[in-house]
Amino acid sequence: QQQVRQSPQSLTVWEGETAILNCSYENSAFDYFPWYQQFPGEGPALLIAIRSVSDKKEDGRFTIFFNKREKKLSLHITDSQPGDSATYFCAASARGTGSKLSFGKGAKLTVSP
């Protein structure tokens, strides 16, 4: 049972455009939502994260928008660069679960120059 869902599975944007990756979840106990970025042949690495007490988290060109009522969040990548081409995973965890993360299936982003 997939607790974290991502859409689209793949996305292609032109350099300079804004890429939007979506995520939704089922478990109301989830309160921490990291996004991980993975390049081919490497392990995932934390990109940006948000807690459920916030509705927005920004870090440079990367912004998470969070809607607790609808159990949805999205990652916006502004001014997309070819170097942003990677797979992005949305994940979630609940307090008291020992930092256990539930991952979505991932979204492959391709930024064309």
Next chain:
Amino acid sequence: EAAVTQSPRSKVAVTGGKVTLSCHQTNNHDYMYWYRQDTGHGLRLIHYSYVADSTEKGDIPDGYKASRPSQENFSLILELASLSQTAVYFCASSEGDTQYFGPGTRLLVL
């Protein structure tokens, strides 16, 4: 920054054979995890550990055992490897909420 290393980086195993994947971390993190990654499935948690000499089942533990002999080392053991266990395996450690992943081990079971 946390350093997590895995060995081997790739392995070919025969069906029914025993496979041991090793993970080593150098930042004194309490938690360590084993995930498998398959195309279309994302990352799925197999086993994890929050202290040496203790392991916990994750979401897909069947067919796998884990061992945490020290804080730094965490192994994943496939006693009887099967074709369905062909995948990329990632180890991670965490301090607080952030998990730090190793580079992965690509396992092919023939």
